[in-house]
Amino acid sequence: MNENHIIKISNNLSIKDWQVKNTIKLFDEGATIPFVSRYRKEATGSLDELQIASINEQFAKLLEIDSRRETILKTIDEQGKLSEELKNRIEHAQTLTELEDIYLPYKPKKKTRATKAKEKGLEPLAKLIMRQEELNIESKAEQFVNDEVASVEEALQGARDIIAEWINENERARNNIRRLFQHEAVIRSKSVKGKELEGIKFKDYFELE
Structure with a gap:
């Protein structure tokens, strides 16, 4: 014990x-x-x-x-x-x-949009965006257009997917979001139009905030 x-x-x-x-x-x-x-x-x-x-x-x-x-x-x-x-x-x-x-x-994970983007060599672009030092990121993204990345927009989207996964896996970011929801989140409930009679026993929650 x-x-x-x-x-x-x-x-x-x-x-x-x-x-x-x-x-x-x-x-x-x-x-x-x-x-x-x-x-x-x-x-x-x-x-x-x-x-x-x-x-x-x-x-x-x-x-x-x-x-x-x-x-x-x-x-x-x-x-x-x-x-x-x-x-x-x-x-x-x-x-x-x-x-x-x-x-x-x-954690072992299935192939995600972020992992696919990394395989296409877009992680350096994601790091560049995260540093927030470039004023014309589109021109930098042009350098990543190749046989696997068809356009600047595809390069930028891949970089965004990588950044999204970084943030999702960041312990500090997750804790900050939890605290934000705990202190600022508002729960609302309302009845579905046309279902008022069906849910009459829950009428106290038809317009709740």
């Missing part, structure tokens, strides 16, 4: 370490949440059913993170790209989201 998991769950739920440890042990023995709540109060310190369910849920999530962490470490190591710094970041990641963000640039 991972002691770090015990400490984390006890801190999250503001209960004692031994209560978490005993509850998890009961689950390992096959006990159910109602059984633990009703008949093992002496072992759990009289935790209620909601607290016991929370322990079960959080412990399962931590095990899922551990399993995913092992898979990611193995995959990147097999690629020969697992530096000590990267290994340390993966080992200290606290959530699945954080793990997946770190892993994304190394």
Whole structure:
């Protein structure tokens, strides 16, 4: 039983370490949440059913993170790209989201528009655009027109595809977008025209913001 998991769950739920440890042990023995709540109060310190369910849920999530962490470490190591710094970041990641963000640039992927553009030699053009130093990028793009790239527009589109993938795989950019949505996003709902009667039980949400 991972002691770090015990400490984390006890801190999250503001209960004692031994209560978490005993509850998890009961689950390992096959006990159910109602059984633990009703008949093992002496072992759990009289935790209620909601607290016991929370322990079960959080412990399962931590095990899922551990399993995913092992898979990611193995995959990147097999690629020969697992530096000590990267290994340390993966080992200290606290959530699945954080793990997946770190892993994304190394994740085996199907051929994308960006990979096709790279195969056509358009990555230098993408880097040039990202530096934002050229005033006439079209003239630079002309240098990439060849048998595989038919036009300036195709060269620019390929470069944009590469840049889009870079941004998508950038951990900092993804976190910034998440924070933006958390603080600025607005959720709206409205009824579909002609479906008002069909959805009458949801009328409170017909015009919600």
